[in-house]
Amino acid sequence: MKNDGAIGILDCNNFFVSCERAVNPALNERPVVVLSHNDGCVISRSDEVKAMGVKMAQPLFQVRKMLDQHNTAIISSNHSLYRQYAEQIHDLLIEDLGNKVVELYSIDEAFLDLGSPDKLVMLGKHLKRLIFEKTKIPVSVGLAETKTLAKVANHIAKKSAKTQGVLNLYGSKFTDLALQQTPIGDVWGVGPRSAIKLKAKGLNTALDLKKTKPEKVRGDMTIFGSRTVLELNGIKCLPLEVSEHLAKSIAHTRTFGRPIRSFEEVKKAIFFFTTRALEKMRWNELQTRNVAVFLQTDRFRPNFYAKAFAYRSIYHSDVTSEIYDWVDRCLAEVFVEGMEFKKAGVILSELQRSSVVAPRLFGEHDFNRRHELVRSMDELNMRYGRDVVYFAALNTDGKWQGQSEHRINDENHDIGRDAIGKGKMFKRSIRFM
DNA sequence: TCTGGGGTCCTAGGACCC
């Protein structure tokens, strides 16, 4: 990447809500929210809902009344739908720009290495139009010298109607003005904790931060802070990562529909989570040798208990039955008789590509046989639906299952199944919400 | 009554070694 090139960030507006509206245009006439697992929190808001003051990840019960008063459509999340739109948009970007210059940063964002600073606004508007025509998803584009500045531009493009969704700050005399209008907590990389510390030092805007010496913020914000200051000054510290992204960990964690005391119930849930995480791992052609299990009680009640335990094997594996054994050992370490558990999870780490995993000194033949077995099970489940075949230890009808009262049109719109059938699902490394 | 899930990276400090 040339160091004087321009960087773009393309970001889908209200992504989950926009996907729901794309499949169901009637929703364009109403405020819309999409809910988290268990219908607990609001995780995507239409502009009207943002204007009501509803915050990201705000608990539904706190705003339910207000949403109803405004005739808001309240929808349980449908992640396979969102994943399909994300892939379609990624494909459009790569077709248009080439895969060497597109970094898929998250489910609804991509960084672009645009090289020459000429005609940036035209390019941004072209991409915006292209994506809307093909998918009906509105996007915003920010352009600047660095990722952090591009984020600032994007932020303003999203809010200000004047920009029509595209703002270029590359070499612009308005950059400092834009930074002055940006509260320090809105800067990419400055979270709520750091914002408090920086404000205490009299730094209130992105411009204040830009004018600080990088060393000054190191103490409060680690080396990230120094990099952010440099990036605000137009010095690239965070290169585009266009090479294939390899996941470093894969997790499946859930809040239970109701508290669970019994060891058997907890175990069912943990094995179910393990199964889901392993499926995802195998789609990515990875193996793990470090499995962690955690259990938590209700974090909003007194005597909150949370414990994690990790088992590390000397061998990598993707064989369900073997990894069930590892998980079992972890479970014995974290479970406490008499406690009411509200949340649990399984995290796979120390991942390695299956193709480069070292062979075992002993039992290699048996491992390969079992490896083939789980791959066949994955294929059957892919073709005929989830959990058509599964290990006896897996039980899918536990009391721990969460609630999704606000599902709409599930049959028609859960097109994720087709995506799996084509072997596409999870193949791409999208860091997913 | 009701409060998400999946990631990454950095650092302090303990354990261990010589």
Place this chain on the structure above:
DNA sequence: TCTGGGGTCCTAGGACCC
């Protein structure tokens, strides 16, 4: 008053992002 010191590795926890 005194208690060696320096390096490395690992992990738990914090902070952040979407």
